[in-house]
Amino acid sequence: MSNVVSLKSHDEVGLVTIDSPPVNALSAAVRGGILDCVQQAIADPTIRAIVLTCSGRTFIAGADITEFGKPPKQPGLDEVLAALESSPKPTVAAIHGTALGGGLEVALACHFRVADKNAKLGLPEVKLGLLPGAGGTQRLPRAVGPELAVKMIVSGNPIGSQEALRSGLIEEVVEEASAGGETFARKLLAEKRAIRRLRDDDTKLAAARADRSIFTTAVAATTKKIRGLEAPLAAADAIGYAIDLPFDEGLKKEREIFLRLMSSDQSKAQRYAFFAEREAAKIPGVPNGIQPRLVERVAIIGAGTMGGGIAMSFVNAGIPVTLVETGREQLDRGLDIMRKNYDATAARGGIPADAPEKRMALINGTVGIENIKHADLIVEAVFETMAIKKDVFGQIDQFAKPGAILATNTSFLDINEIAKETKRPQDVLGMHFFSPANVMKLCEVVRAADTAPDVLQAVVSVARKIGKVPVVVGVCDGFVGNRMLMARQRQASQLLFDGALPQQVDAALTKFGMPMGPFAMGDLAGLDIGWRSRKDRGIKSEIEDALCEAGRFGQKTGKGFFRYEEGSRAPLHDPEVEKLIDETLSRLGRKRRVVSDEEIIERTTYSMINEGARILEEGIAARASDIDVVWLYGYGWPIYRGGPMHYADHVGLQRLADRLSYYARESNDASLQPTQLLMELAEQDGKFGARG
Structure with a gap:
């Protein structure tokens, strides 16, 4: 028997x-x-x-x-x-x-x-x-x-x-x-x-x-x-x-x-992704037997788009939330948006008819940061500016109970600097949710220099409880996902100077399997955001700056890299953009050349992979598969390609190194030079997936 x-x-x-x-x-x-x-x-x-x-x-x-x-x-x-x-x-x-x-x-x-x-x-x-x-x-x-x-x-x-x-x-x-x-x-x-x-x-x-x-x-x-x-x-x-x-x-x-x-490549990639997600839940460097801190009540600071979405994620899982704002008007606006989201989902049959009332009942909207005092986990979701976040964390430190976990929802900023505003850096870490936070599955859990093991365990556990896929990463500019995205965006922008047009770049990447091209994504986010940031730092990006100077900020103004008809988010080709690009290149003394779709895919994806190799070299990510999980669940990388690092192993690292070296020479772009790790693995006929 x-x-x-x-x-x-x-x-x-x-x-x-x-x-x-x-x-x-x-x-x-x-x-x-x-x-x-x-x-x-x-x-x-x-x-x-x-x-x-x-x-x-x-x-x-x-x-x-x-x-x-x-x-x-x-x-x-x-x-x-x-x-x-x-x-x-x-x-x-x-x-x-x-x-x-x-x-x-x-x-x-x-x-x-x-x-x-x-x-x-x-x-x-x-x-x-x-x-x-x-x-x-x-x-x-x-x-x-x-x-x-x-x-x-x-x-x-x-x-x-x-x-x-x-x-x-x-x-x-x-x-x-x-x-x-x-x-x-x-x-x-x-x-x-x-x-x-x-x-x-x-x-x-x-x-x-x-x-x-x-x-x-x-x-x-x-x-x-x-x-x-x-x-x-x-x-x-x-x-x-x-x-x-x-x-x-x-x-x-x-x-x-x-x-x-x-035996197909697609199934191998999808099965790889299945195991990668489960592997990501294992936290390197945390001893066995560490018990996570208990998280029963959560406070969210900020009722804007991100704060509201994060709050919805917790109450969807039955976890009560105190939602904190600085004023009644901002709070009511945030609560109203959440209520409308729930009502719309119920009307579509996505949740039971009585769910909106039950879920909203779990949210205690309040004015004043002193109301966080009973929370086990506090998530700050205020404006993405270091000075504002430091100020908020100084206040959090004053009112949070001992042992509370203090998380910042930042997508780029140095969490070690933020933690210095408190007397308990061991309790501080990042929880980088992706927008819309109540829909997107990824949560980058950012381990700061002093983050305690039981804090990490608790946040990974609660992220899984609210239906997220948590990936533990280290502190750097943009962490894993946005750091690699910036490498891709640099190449996408450079391709415009070489002769490609926005619609060609976006079409090549959507054909590759991405849900949206880089220029349509820029229009969605708002081109004026990057423009203001560049001006603050004294940086120029002639084509994008010219678009913004012409009032083309993206979907919000009905025109950016593409034009948008009223009530539609579908990007449409705009001859005015092509004319503007030609005028900018002429002013800079550059001539357009024919750019192939193959070059577009290689320069945008291989540059990302190269940045992923740097991330592994620096220990920002523990495993290549963790990087893949970030891109699968945060950025819509096609699952049948298994993630960028798995895709690199499939293409062959020697080919990647050779093509990156070629493009680095042709474009005089040092950022495309293959990293030491990529070169070493290529010489050994190795794979990213075989490390660790």
Whole structure:
């Protein structure tokens, strides 16, 4: 008998229970245990029905990620599913928590399914660049019909137990999974219900077989916003085989597509990103056994765009927030915007109708910084100026209780300097949220020179609790993400002096997979912000300065690098910009040349990667994968390219070093010279991902 799966006979019902913490993943031991117990239950003449259930907080949450990329171990999942499906005795999956991926495929192989009211059921394999490889694309359409199957498999998003009940994916919603599954099994026996094997039931495929547009319309609706990803379209093809082919032939086709995707660069990149996110939660240099400080109440200083978004992130997770402003008018304006955001989300069906009231009730809006005194975590979100932040931290130090964590939401400034304004630098660190803070997942957790280990642990923990992906970084100008972004922006601007136009640069980078080009992004942020900063520092950027002098500040004025029609954020080509660029180059004595899209991609992305190498050299980031997580979740780097440092490993570091050296010579730009780390790794045929 397996030590992670057990069989108990309750009169006529055999209860097969998986107990493999934390998430009952389908390891070789679990697969073997299920197979053994099911075979024993079938052989036991006193057992007439079999219920598959799980201990702990969840049903089978998916595959065992520790087995990814390793030689397969026996028994295979297909053997386990065959035993459940071919059983002459009815098999019932009793689901609680999450039944995802292989977990749902196990449930689909059972003859019947029940779930508790909080259960989530899904096939999220496309998020790893794969598709369900154990019959999910063939059984789910037979359980719920092709339309919902497309929605679930192609998007990878789970459904709740009520939708599962309406669609026929489960037979009942039960109060408690194990007991409910057992009760349902007894009812099956009493009613002498026939076994239903999904492989043999094509009832829900009939409509799509008669009218294929049912299927193609569902695919078009689900894939219309997908750019560049292979797996969702391949998954749709596999669902199509369920409609077109007998079960076993469809199963064979599914397996062929799965193996092709498994070996693809996209899936390798997406699986890399999956592990990189989990690795980022490990904090280098923090001893084992450090207990994080308790964070139960939070104070946010500043009710503007960032402060309001940060407050929403905390209350969304049920954490009470004291929102502090300097005046009643600013506070009311911030609270009103938050309320409107919640109401709009509820109107779209994104949150329950009563959620806005409940969430706003968790926010205590107040005037006066003295009201932070009960908070365990204080997040400052005031204007991005060192003098203002220093002044605020001096006040925070005066009113915050002993042991409170003091965080600044700065995107560039020196946190060590800010910490000096307090008598407790060990309690100070950065929490760099990205705008809009209630939507964007990244949080750069910036470790200052004196930040205490239990403070770091607490902030990483609370960031995960509020649905963020935390990455611990060090102090430098722009930290990781913005420092690399500045390197890219320098090259994008220089390309205009060499002959490229804004629309060509942006088109090349969006084709590469970025959600927005650098010039459209500049228009969104506001070109006047950088203009004022450059003037303060005595720096010129002739083309951008000329745009600003002409009143072209970006979207806010309806024109920047692009023009914008009223009520639209879509960037449109503007001949006036081309004329302005030509006039500026003529005045500077420069001639335009033909710039290829390849040069645009190489100079913008390779310069970023080179800066990433400097960041690693300086220890600002502990791992190349941490840099990738920052860019995946903070800047929209295409996940199928795995992050800039993973992309560099894929392209080859020797090629990067050679091309950077070439561009450094051609443009006389010393910032493009390959870093020492890049040169060393290139000479050794090494990879960033192999370090640490």
